[in-house]
Amino acid sequence: MNGEEMQKRWKETSEEILSGMAEWREQYSKATFREMEEEVDKRLSELRVRMLTDVAISRAEEEWAAGVCPTCGVKLEKKGKKKRKLQTRGGREVELEREYGVCPVCGQGIFPPG
Ligand SMILES: [Zn+2]
Numbered sequence: 001m002n003g004e005e006m007q008k009r010w011k012e013t014s015e016e017i018l019s020g021m022a023e024w025r026e027q028y029s030k031a032t033f034r035e036m037e038e039e040v041d042k043r044l045s046e047l048r049v050r051m052l053t054d055v056a057i058s059r060a061e062e063e064w065a066a067g068v069c070p071t072c073g074v075k076l077e078k079k080g081k082k083k084r085k086l087q088t089r090g091g092r093e094v095e096l097e098r099e100y101g102v103c104p105v106c107g108q109g110i111f112p113p114g
Contacts (some may be wrong), residue, residue: 007055013050017043053094069103076101
């Protein structure tokens with residue numbers, strides 16, 4: 001995923017958030033300030049998770065492009081795709097799936113950052 005692709009995805013997510021929030025405003029005309037705040041936070045957290053996931057995957061792809069252990073410089077042995085779940089600070093779960101590899105010298109596994 002390159003920078004352009006990421007920005008395109010983020011713009012799409014942003015537009016959904018913006019139009020969704022505007023619709024919510026029409027529907028909930030009696031919402032309290034607290035409810036408004038919760039709604040904005042909930043919607044923005046979608047963008048936060050999207051961006052975090054994409055940035056992490058993008059970096060992981062870059063590391064894999066090299067295909068070598070960052071410590072030993074030895075070619076990694078591919079071990080297939082693995083899923084990894086990470087918690088964001090807001091308590092949301094982000095799931096990353098990508099190639100997992102192990103260095104045959106030091107045994108270090110290369111995975112998404114986090
Ligand atoms: Zn190594």
